[in-house]
Amino acid sequence: MTITAEKIYKALEQVMDPEIPVLNVLDLGMITSVKVGDGDAVLIKMIPTFSACPAVELIRQNIRTTVEKELGASVTVEIDKEAHWHSNRMGPAAKEKLKNFGIAPPQVYNGEAYSEILMHTACPHCNSKNTYLRSPFGSTLCRAIHYCRECGHVFEHFKPLE
Template sequence: MQTITTMQAVYQSLEHVMDPEIPVLNVLELGMITDVKVDIEGVHIKMIPTFAACPAVDIIKENIKNAVERDLQMPAFVSVDKDVNWNSNRLTAEAKAKLRDYGIAPPGRHEGDVNMDMLVKVNCPHCGSENTYLRSPFGSTLCRALHFCRQCGMMFEQFKPLS
């Protein structure tokens, strides 16, 4: 019974750990948490970055550790899960809606293969128009591409699809 309550508390705590680059999304919505175990030593959490070379991984690990230790008053051990690779299908529906509201086009769902069309054919998160074009496959971070909407004239980023 104690473990169930503690597991619920861990996940409640993780809901408040936001991505430092997209602060409207938490690590659960991003699909970054791969395993949680609670034992006599404390809470053991495995996480994965959204991009292999993500520069924020150490900050996210530290934020997870600090939040869980503060909220549960027990030691937390956070490690990168080397057995699981993140892909954009791990984003929750809530995450995709929040991305759109934040002005970032969410990635489309894929069946394991990401093709160029998924990077080129992107709806504008501001007006919903399909009349957009890829300005650059490189945005402000490694996981984003830069687009322009011919309909509303807005530049916007897309969270890149990744398999």
């Protein structure tokens, strides 16, 4: 079997985020490059969503084992030190998956006042913007906690980051 970038990306669709199991590493925009080298050795470069993310090593391991299993290749996964992750790397489909999972997706962030963005977060349950920030710290570093005055849900918000 010839190993191609397309086959690698197809295998990566199976590598889910351990903290948000409806999103894979491609949905999150964590993969910066894939290369096939001599002897079908595969090099995958990735970036963590947050620099102190406790799941980075688990994700690296899951990438390596999944691609090796699917393609029968030797796989190396490196942290890409030339790139940094930002929430704008997530596409509309990933944001819709987050919303359907009950987590408010990050808004597009272009350097505007960060506190304003956090304060105006739509509820993923009823779409109301009549919400307020309860805590800038959620269950993980990448999330904040909000309360919806309309439907009464407490919900997490995936923080926007540039």
